[in-house]
Amino acid sequence: MIEEYWGLKEKPFSNTPDTRFLYRTGEFEEALARLLYNIKEIGGGLTVITGEIGSGKTFLAFALMEKLKEEGYPVALITNPTFSPTGLLREMAYSFGLEKVPRYRMQILKLLREFLEKNGKVGVLIIDEAQILKPSLLEEIRLLLNLETPKTKLLQIVLFGQPELKKKINRMPQVRQRINVRYHLGPMDEEETEGYILHRLKVAGCTRRIFTVDAIKEIHRYSGGIPRVVNNLAQNALFVGYVQEKNEIDAEIIKDVAADLEMEEEE
Numbered sequence: 001m002i003e004e005y006w007g008l009k010e011k012p013f014s015n016t017p018d019t020r021f022l023y024r025t026g027e028f029e030e031a032l033a034r035l036l037y038n039i040k041e042i043g044g045g046l047t048v049i050t051g052e053i054g055s056g057k058t059f060l061a062f063a064l065m066e067k068l069k070e071e072g073y074p075v076a077l078i079t080n081p082t083f084s085p086t087g088l089l090r091e092m093a094y095s096f097g098l099e100k101v102p103r104y105r106m107q108i109l110k111l112l113r114e115f116l117e118k119n120g121k122v123g124v125l126i127i128d129e130a131q132i133l134k135p136s137l138l139e140e141i142r143l144l145l146n147l148e149t150p151k152t153k154l155l156q157i158v159l160f161g162q163p164e165l166k167k168k169i170n171r172m173p174q175v176r177q178r179i180n181v182r183y184h185l186g187p188m189d190e191e192e193t194e195g196y197i198l199h200r201l202k203v204a205g206c207t208r209r210i211f212t213v214d215a216i217k218e219i220h221r222y223s224g225g226i227p228r229v230v231n232n233l234a235q236n237a238l239f240v241g242y243v244q245e246k247n248e249i250d251a252e253i254i255k256d257v258a259a260d261l262e263m264e265e266e267e
Helices: 026-042 057-070 085-093 105-118 135-144 164-170 189-201 212-221 226-242 251-260
Strands: 045-051 077-078 124-127 155-160 179-187
Touching: 026 045, 026 057, 026 105, 026 155, 026 179, 045 057, 057 077, 057 124, 057 155, 077 085, 077 135, 085 105, 085 135, 135 155, 135 164, 155 164, 189 212, 189 226, 212 226, 226 251
Parallel strands: 045 155, 045 179, 077 124, 124 155
Antiparallel strands: none
């Protein structure tokens, strides 16, 4: 009903990694370019992408996965890495699409090696929410990087996580030394925030201006340019505007929504 009121075909500000709504900021493009270069040109190794909560890491992970699959790379995505070391290997095998995965660690490693050796391109393991990885899993990840032939590496591992991931890795020099690329995904500036909002509205079917320029400025001020917070503010503003039968979302509505959500302006 809210979407119909605003002339939209679907929710524009859902916090799901639907890549139709992907808005490519400068930070996003830089991170994706580094990832693709490292995978295509360097091959095996470890990449670490960090960012604050809601900064778009999961979106980037899904965009990377889609791009690589389009180009024929075998990709495994793990979004909740709360496994034992052997459980991680098993989940990795299933995510690569393997069936009849054996029970024991060495057998799973043999299966993974055989699978990766058959492919003409390096396999890519993407792990989201990597800040929750236990040291035993980080050590298993380090060992996985040893999957190789005399001529080439067989596996590239990409970790996406909150900033505490860096501290965890820095306490394990044997893992830290295997990192090829590090990148921190920063927030959007005010111009990017506006582009982000307008893009998502357009994808959802919007054909007119809904948020005033001042409203977008307030959204950026309260969100600090963090996409997930932008989504929360904008979606709640659409609801308030609907209830108040407004024709547009102005700065006052954003301030009221921010107060309801107990938000403070970002510096």
